Amino acid sequence: MTMILAEALTKVYAVAIKEPGLKGTLNHFLHRTYRSIEAVRAVSFAIQPGEVVGFLGPNGAGKTTTLKMLTGLVYPSGGHVRVAGYNPFRREAGFLQKITLVMGQKQQLIWDLPTLDSLKINAAVYDIPERIFQQRLGELTEMLSLGDKLTQPVRKLSLGERMKAELLAALLHQPPVLFLDEPTLGLDINAQISVREFLKEYNRRYQATILLTSHYMADITALCDRVLLIHEGQLIYDGNLERLLTRFAPYREVKVELATACSAEQLLTYGELAALEGCWARILVQREALTRTVARLLAELEILDLTITDPPIEEVIGRVFDTGLVV
Numbered sequence: 001m002t003m004i005l006a007e008a009l010t011k012v013y014a015v016a017i018k019e020p021g022l023k024g025t026l027n028h029f030l031h032r033t034y035r036s037i038e039a040v041r042a043v044s045f046a047i048q049p050g051e052v053v054g055f056l057g058p059n060g061a062g063k064t065t066t067l068k069m070l071t072g073l074v075y076p077s078g079g080h081v082r083v084a085g086y087n088p089f090r091r092e093a094g095f096l097q098k099i100t101l102v103m104g105q106k107q108q109l110i111w112d113l114p115t116l117d118s119l120k121i122n123a124a125v126y127d128i129p130e131r132i133f134q135q136r137l138g139e140l141t142e143m144l145s146l147g148d149k150l151t152q153p154v155r156k157l158s159l160g161e162r163m164k165a166e167l168l169a170a171l172l173h174q175p176p177v178l179f180l181d182e183p184t185l186g187l188d189i190n191a192q193i194s195v196r197e198f199l200k201e202y203n204r205r206y207q208a209t210i211l212l213t214s215h216y217m218a219d220i221t222a223l224c225d226r227v228l229l230i231h232e233g234q235l236i237y238d239g240n241l242e243r244l245l246t247r248f249a250p251y252r253e254v255k256v257e258l259a260t261a262c263s264a265e266q267l268l269t270y271g272e273l274a275a276l277e278g279c280w281a282r283i284l285v286q287r288e289a290l291t292r293t294v295a296r297l298l299a300e301l302e303i304l305d306l307t308i309t310d311p312p313i314e315e316v317i318g319r320v321f322d323t324g325l326v327v
């Protein structure tokens with residue numbers, strides 16, 4: 001059974017327009033006018049059980065709106081959705097047991113209470129028997145390395161600990177489908193890594209299906225083989241991350257340290273000049289010309305150091321969004 005299915009999913013928001021000044025305010029009350037924002041346009045995809053899929057797009061591309069439609073928080077203007085066999089808009093109890101939605105910038109834990117108290121409330125809401133509650137609590141606390149943190153008021157936790165506690169609360173009912181909107185937002189590198197590791201382990205242990213948005217490409221590369229790219233409300237790519245990178249980054253980055261500074265014009269004869277600072281230069285070279293170009297660089301210039309790397313994924317994805325190409 002397909003776990004998450006979106007067919008021609010569309011959302012058009014009607015936004016009231018208000019002119020400035022007193023006249024505008026009066027008009028706004030008397031004859032309100034609206035303009036339409038097509039946040040999501042005919043988006044279709046199918047995600048199978050156990051898949052971890054990255055959902056990427058620039059700000060305002062329509063990611064959160066799509067997640068809200070998949071979780072039944074926003075009613076679509078068109079199209080069809082099915083998650084774990086349910087129609088999300090009915091908000092049936094069975095559906096709510098199957099999913100969770102974690103938003104990095106919103107919290108569900110009660111600020112002044114210890115996490116444990118919020119967890120007990122969640123256990124009651126989801127009708128989790130005491131024995132199962134204790135067992136899941138122990139397992140998740142260990143997986144998240146939260147130790148004795150659960151008895152402290154939430155406001156005393158660090159940002160990373162709070163995010164882990166949020167995940168614990170969101171997963172207590174052991175949902176098979178996870179919608180995660182920026183779960184590592186604002187966390188330091190170590191906290192990002194431990195959230196990532198936890199999600200990887202959670203997916204492995206419970207074969208959970210995960211749809212994840214993140215502005216940190218390290219989250220995506222660590223967790224997702226497959227990505228969905230959305231641009232101005234339209235799905236422009238659905239497939240393997242590796243394939244996307246090879247297609248949109250047919251070049252490699254050659255970083256050189258020169259014995260003496262060189263002009264940009266001279267370096268441009270080797271490839272596209274990405275940066276030049278004093279004696280350091282970053283040159284983008286087509287993959288098929290790499291060996292030839294490196295040989296030329298070493299023969300023609302006095303090189304102190306040379307490294308070859310793949311371009312940063314952020315840069316490649318940025319190029320895809322800049323072109324807005326439908327793949």
Ligand SMILES: Nc1ncnc2c1ncn2[C@@H]1O[C@H](COP(=O)(O)OP(=O)(O)OP(=O)(O)O)[C@@H](O)[C@H]1O
Nearest residue numbers: 013015037039057058059060061062063064065066
């Ligand atoms: N409730 C709303 N009413 C009107 N317009 C909205 C509403 N929510 C979102 N939008 C608009 O819909 C478009 C898509 O927004 P959405 O939040 O889905 O994008 P996003 O990809 O999640 O962006 P970000 O990465 O910045 O969170 C934007 O133009 C946004 O301004």
